[in-house]
Amino acid sequence: MTPQETPPRTPSPEDNVPKVYGGLPVMTWKSYRENLRNSTPEYHLARDLPHKFQDHINFMSELARKYPQWSKNFEIMVAETNARDEPEAPPITLFNEVDDEPAPPWEFHYTNKMWLGENVPPPSYKALKSCGCVGKCDPKSKTCECVKRQEELTGFYQSGFLYEKNGLLKQAGLPILECNSLCGCDEDCMNRVVQNGRKCDVSVGKTREKGWGVFNGPKEIPRGTFIGIYAGELLADAVAEERGAKYNVFGRTYLFDIDFYYIKDMVKDWSGNSKYTVDAYHAGNFTRFLNHSCDPNAALTPVYIDESDWEKPLLTIFAKRNIPPWDEITFSYSGDPDNNEEEVSAQNDAVYTECRCGSRRCKGTMFGGYDEDEDEPEDDEFS
Numbered sequence: 145m146t147p148q149e150t151p152p153r154t155p156s157p158e159d160n161v162p163k164v165y166g167g168l169p170v171m172t173w174k175s176y177r178e179n180l181r182n183s184t185p186e187y188h189l190a191r192d193l194p195h196k197f198q199d200h201i202n203f204m205s206e207l208a209r210k211y212p213q214w215s216k217n218f219e220i221m222v223a224e225t226n227a228r229d230e231p232e233a234p235p236i237t238l239f240n241e242v243d244d245e246p247a248p249p250w251e252f253h254y255t256n257k258m259w260l261g262e263n264v265p266p267p268s269y270k271a272l273k274s275c276g277c278v279g280k281c282d283p284k285s286k287t288c289e290c291v292k293r294q295e296e297l298t299g300f301y302q303s304g305f306l307y308e309k310n311g312l313l314k315q316a317g318l319p320i321l322e323c324n325s326l327c328g329c330d331e332d333c334m335n336r337v338v339q340n341g342r343k344c345d346v347s348v349g350k351t352r353e354k355g356w357g358v359f360n361g362p363k364e365i366p367r368g369t370f371i372g373i374y375a376g377e378l379l380a381d382a383v384a385e386e387r388g389a390k391y392n393v394f395g396r397t398y399l400f401d402i403d404f405y406y407i408k409d410m411v412k413d414w415s416g417n418s419k420y421t422v423d424a425y426h427a428g429n430f431t432r433f434l435n436h437s438c439d440p441n442a443a444l445t446p447v448y449i450d451e452s453d454w455e456k457p458l459l460t461i462f463a464k465r466n467i468p469p470w471d472e473i474t475f476s477y478s479g480d481p482d483n484n485e486e487e488v489s490a491q492n493d494a495v496y497t498e499c500r501c502g503s504r505r506c507k508g509t510m511f512g513g514y515d516e517d518e519d520e521p522e523d524d525e526f527s
C-alpha cells in the first residue's frame with residue numbers, strides 16, 4: 145500500500161440501520177425513491193369523474209345558460225384546475241366574437257389528468273426504468289439510464305434526449321421517455337418538460353366554421369414548444385367504439401386511438417390493434433378544443449413519464465413550426481402529414497364531416513389519407 149491510499153473501511157453494523165432523528169426514521173432522497181418503487185403512481189378512475197356542477201348548469205333554462213357571466217365562470221374553472229396542476233402556466237382566457245354563446249357547452253370536467261376506464265390497468269412503478277443522476281442529466285452521458293433508453297428507441301433519428309437544453313423538442317412524432325419520479329435528477333433536468341407544465345399563452349375562442357378552437361396569445365410560440373397534454377378518459381378500445389357510434393350522431397368527436405407506429409415493435413404478443421383510446425368528451429382540458437387542419441402548426445407526440453406500458457403514452461401537443469401571435473393552433477386528426485410513419489388517428493366517427501380548415505393543402509376531409517408527394521414539410525417545420 146502506497147502512503148496516499150486510505151485503507152478500506154471495515155463495515156460497521158450500524159451501516160444498515162436507518163438513521164433516526166427524534167424517534168423518526170430520517171428520509172433521504174435515496175430511501176424516498178426506494179420506497180416509491182413499492183407504491184403506485186397517482187391515478188384516477190373515470191367512474192369517479194365529477195359531474196354535479198355541470199348537471200346543475202344544464203338544468204337551467206336556455207336563457208340562463210346564455211348569461212354573459214358564464215364566460216368568466218369558465219375561466220375560473222380552468223384557473224382553479226391549473227393552479228393545482230401547473231401553477232406556472234399562464235391563465236387561459238375565453239372569447240367569442242362570432243355569436244352569443246358565452247362558453248363552450250358544460251358537458252365535461254376540466255382536467256389535465258388521465259381518467260382510467262373499465263379494464264384499463266393503473267400505471268405501475270415496478271417495471272419503470274430510471275436514472276440515478278445527481279443534479280441535471282447530461283445528454284452526452286454514457287451512464288445515465290434515461291439517455292440510454294431514449295437512444296435505444298430514437299437514437300437513429302436524434303442523439304441524446306429529444307429536448308434541447310431550452311426545453312424545445314428537436315423532432316415531433318418520436319416517442320419521448322422523460323425522467324420520472326424514480327429518477328435521481330433534479331426537477332429542472334432538461335428531460336422533464338411535459339411534467340413541468342405549459343409555459344406558453346393560449347386562449348379558447350369561437351371560430352366561424354368549426355365550433356370552439358384554441359388560439360395563440362400575444363407572443364410567437366417557438367417551434368418545439370410543449371403546448372398541452374390531450375387529457376381525458378383512457379378507454380379500452382371496445383368501449384371507445386361504442387361511444388364513437390354515439391358521437392357520430394351529433395358529428396363531434398373527441399376520440400383518439402393510441403396506435404403509434406412503434407408500439408407493435410415494443411409490445412410482446414401485440415394484438416395487432418390499438419388497445420386504448422383517449423376520449424376528451426366527458427373530461428379534458430383546453431386541448432379538447434384543438435381543431436383539425438390539413439396544414440397543422442402543432443403535432444401529437446407520445447410521452448412516457450411514470451408509465452412503463454408502451455400502449456399507454458400520454459398524447460401531447462407540441463408546436464410543429466413557429467406559431468405567430470393570435471393564430472389558431474391546430475393539429476392533424478389523421479396523423480402527421482409530414483411523417484408517414486405516425487399513425488395516431490381520430491376514430492373515424494365523424495369521418496363524413498367536411499373539413500373546413502381553410503388551408504391551401506386542405507384534403508376536404510378531416511380523417512383523409514395524405515398524398516406523400518404533395519406534403520413536403522415547409523423550411524421552418526420539423527422534417
Ligand SMILES: C[S@@+](CC[C@H](N)C(=O)[O-])C[C@H]1O[C@@H](n2cnc3c(N)ncnc32)[C@H](O)[C@@H]1O
Nearest residue numbers: 354355356395396397433434435436499500501
Ligand atoms: C376535438 S373537437 C374540437 C373542438 C370543437 N370545435 C368544439 O367546439 O368542441 C373535434 C370536432 O370539431 C369539429 N372540427 C374540428 N376541426 C374541424 C375542421 N377542420 N373542419 C370542420 N370541423 C372541424 C368537428 O365537429 C370535430 O368532430
